[in-house]
Amino acid sequence: MEDNAVLRESNRILNKLHLLSAFFEDEIVYKIYLRTQVIHRLYESNPELDVNKLELFHVQFTSAVIDLLKKIKKINERNTSLLFEEIQLNKDLIQSVKDSDFNLADFNNDKQRQALRINNSLRRLYEVLSSDTDEYPFVKNINAFSARYAQDYFFDISAETLAQLTEYNPNEVYTHASVIIERKLMGKACKYDFRTEFYCGLKTGNLAIEVYKFIDEDTYYVFNPQRNLLLLCDEELLKTIDQASEVTRNERIIQELLDKNDQLQSSAALARISIPAEVKALLAENYKKITDINFLQNIAGFDAQANILKTMLNTDII
Structure with a gap:
């Protein structure tokens, strides 16, 4: 036993x-x-x-x-x-991240709306400058576009490139109470009836600018929403900017987290x-x-x- x-x-x-x-x-x-x-x-x-x-x-x-x-x-x-x-x-x-991300369809739709805001603002700015009034020329919420989409859909550039794109000669601009616009740009806007389209967004750190193109010719200009600054843009300088990747910041974060998991x-x-x-x-x-x-x-x-x-x-x- x-x-x-x-x-x-x-x-x-x-x-x-x-x-x-x-x-x-x-x-x-x-x-x-x-x-x-x-x-x-x-x-x-x-x-x-x-x-x-x-x-x-x-x-x-x-x-x-x-x-x-x-x-x-x-x-x-x-x-x-x-x-x-x-x-x-x-x-x-x-x-x-997925819940907070604005999808590409939203961005593409708002690009068109933003271009319309810019065109209307340019038209009103021309009228304000012509009549020499202090009226604020920009339409409502014109700065909201960059604030909403810059981190996800704007391309990264260096601080040096941003400086090049936003530098100007004070003798070559119209200075309004709230806006600075290059004289040649104002002339082209009038010539082509204020018909421009959104081309791309650029950012460095928390600073963002929007690039627009005239529909009737290959002429580009930048809009700096922080400074209400509008300047013609060198097309050759734009060619040096890497716009190959359309992967958004949030998509990169998601992929990195998936790889990590x-x-x-x-x-x-x-x-x-x-x-x-x-x-x-x-x-x-x-x-x-x-x-x-x-x-x-x-x-x-x-x-x-x-x-x-x-x-x-x-x-x-x-």
Whole structure:
């Protein structure tokens, strides 16, 4: 009866080791499980053997291995839970970015509306300058377009390029109470009946300008909404600006977060079943010992190895 109790307990220990070997998917852990199963069956099939030695083997070795692996499993699960929390935070941020992003259709529609505002403002500015009044010439919300779309849909330029595009000779501009416009630009606007279209938006840091093109000829001008400044623009300078990518800032953020989550998923999968190299080396050494043909004869002398396993439970290695 006593022997049966030892064997039943041995079976329970084997089940625990089997589950851990399946969890870690590690070759050395699986080999230890198989060898331990062989040792168990040896005693199970040979009643003449002293089953107390099997119990001693589990006390000295198997239980220590199980405790060590369970501790590693717990640490791994805690570490992977942190990775999964980061993944979820990234998912929440992705959704937040999507919710706050203005889509391309909105931008394209508002480009046309903004061009109409600019054209009407130019027409009114001409009338104001002609009549020499202090009336504010720009239509309502003309500055809202850049504020809304600059970060997502305007192209990046250097501060030097922005300075080039917005510098002017004071002798070549009309200066109104609230607006500065280049004289030649005002003349062209009159000549072509104030018919222009939005060409692109440019930004550097928090500063943004809008570039427009006359519909009837390849002439460009910039509108600086912060300064209500309108100047003709050198077409050659525009050609130096990289307009190849239409990927918005938010789309870049979303892609970066998706890539990050892929990396975190891979890291979590590895971290979940990771066993420190020092532990694996010790398990391999112990596996070698329990596969020795003389192991069963020397089972009582296995205390030193068992103590090393138990010591690892109280170190910072894992």
